[in-house]
Amino acid sequence: MKCRVCREPAVIDIRRHNANFCVPHFEKYCRDQVVKTIDEFEMARPDERLLVAVSGGKDSLAVWDILHDLGYAADGLYIGLGIGDYSDVSGQHARAFARQRGLHLIEIDLRESYDYDIPTASKVTKRVPCSACGLSKRHLFDSAALEHGYDVLVTGHNLDDEAAVLYGNVLRWQTDYLGRQRPTLPGRHGFPRKVKPLVRLSERETAAYCVLRGIDYLVDECPMAAGNKHLRYKEALNATEAASPGSKHAFYFNFLRNAAERFVDDNNDASTLGSCQRCGSPAESELCAFCRLVERTAGAEPVPVELVRKSSR
Ligand code: SF4
Numbered sequence: 001m002k003c004r005v006c007r008e009p010a011v012i013d014i015r016r017h018n019a020n021f022c023v024p025h026f027e028k029y030c031r032d033q034v035v036k037t038i039d040e041f042e043m044a045r046p047d048e049r050l051l052v053a054v055s056g057g058k059d060s061l062a063v064w065d066i067l068h069d070l071g072y073a074a075d076g077l078y079i080g081l082g083i084g085d086y087s088d089v090s091g092q093h094a095r096a097f098a099r100q101r102g103l104h105l106i107e108i109d110l111r112e113s114y115d116y117d118i119p120t121a122s123k124v125t126k127r128v129p130c131s132a133c134g135l136s137k138r139h140l141f142d143s144a145a146l147e148h149g150y151d152v153l154v155t156g157h158n159l160d161d162e163a164a165v166l167y168g169n170v171l172r173w174q175t176d177y178l179g180r181q182r183p184t185l186p187g188r189h190g191f192p193r194k195v196k197p198l199v200r201l202s203e204r205e206t207a208a209y210c211v212l213r214g215i216d217y218l219v220d221e222c223p224m225a226a227g228n229k230h231l232r233y234k235e236a237l238n239a240t241e242a243a244s245p246g247s248k249h250a251f252y253f254n255f256l257r258n259a260a261e262r263f264v265d266d267n268n269d270a271s272t273l274g275s276c277q278r279c280g281s282p283a284e285s286e287l288c289a290f291c292r293l294v295e296r297t298a299g300a301e302p303v304p305v306e307l308v309r310k311s312s313r
Pocket residue numbers: 081118129130131133134222223224225
C-alpha cells in the first residue's frame with residue numbers, strides 16, 4: 001500500500017476516495033478537506049474569532065488542532081456536564097490539549113454554575129439524557145459565544161454524525177429539522193454563526209488524525225449514549241458504506257446540493273418568538289427552554305449516572 005502522493009509506504013486507506021496516504025500526506029489531506037469545507041460553506045474569515053465546543057473527544061480536538069494550525073484565532077469551550085467519570089476524564093483531556101498548545105479554554109461547570117447535572121436533569125424532567133444535554137449545550141454555547149464576543153461557534157460534527165442525523169430526519173421526514181441541517185447556519189438574534197468544518201471527514205479519519213498527531217483524546221463513548229438511536233443509524237449507514245464506498249458522502253453532500261434549500265422555510269424561525277425574562281434568549285413563553293430546565297432541576301437530589309443509563313435504554 002503506497003501513498004497516492006509520494007509513493008512512500010501508506011498508513012491509511014480511504015476507500016471512498018480510492019486513495020492511500022502516508023502520515024504527512026494524510027495530515028495534509030485532513031487539513032485540505034477542512035479548508036475546502038470552510039471555503040465552500042463560507043464558515044469563517046481569517047480575521048474572525050472562533051469558539052470551538054470541546055468535549056475532549058477526537059472530533060472536537062481534531063478540529064481545534066486543524067483550525068489552530070491553519071492560523072485561526074480559535075479558543076475552546078468545555079462544559080462540565082456532570083456525567084460521572086466520563087465528564088471528569090473528558091475535562092482532563094480538554095485541559096491537557098489546551099495546556100500543551102498554549103490555547104485558551106473557557107470552562108463552564110453545570111453543577112457549579114447552575115446546580116444541576118445531566119443525569120439529574122434527565123431524571124427530573126423525564127427527558128432522555130441527550131435531549132436535556134443538547135438543550136443545555138446549545139444554550140451555553142450560544143450565551144458563552146455572545147458574552148465573550150466570538151463571531152463563530154465551531155463544533156466537531158463529522159461526516160458520520162451528519163449522515164446519521166440526516167438519515168434519522170429523512171426516515172421520519174422531519175422537514176423542520178432538514179431545514180436547518182446545513183454545515184453553516186448564519187448568526188441570528190445576536191448569536192454567532194454555527195459551523196461544522198469536519199463534515200468532509202469520517203469518524204475513522206478524525207480518529208486516525210488524532211492518533212498520528214499524538215492527540216490524547218477520550219476514547220470512551222458517553223455512558224448516556226447507550227441505546228441512542230443515532231448509534232443505530234450509524235450502524236445502518238456503515239453497512240451500506242462497506243458494500244458501496246462513498247454512499248455516506250453522496251447521501252449527505254447530494255442532500256446539501258439538491259435538497260437542503262427546499263426545506264429552509266419549514267424550519268420554525270425563532271424570530272417570531274419573544275425574549276426570555278431571565279436570560280434574554282429567544283423564548284416561546286416567559287422563560288426560555290433552558291431557564292425552564294434550570295428552574296425544574298436546580299437543587300434536586302443528584303441522580304447517579306448508572307440509574308439514568310439503565311432506565312433510558
Ligand atoms: S451522548 Fe448524549 S448525554 Fe452524552 S454528551 Fe452526547 S448528547 Fe450529552
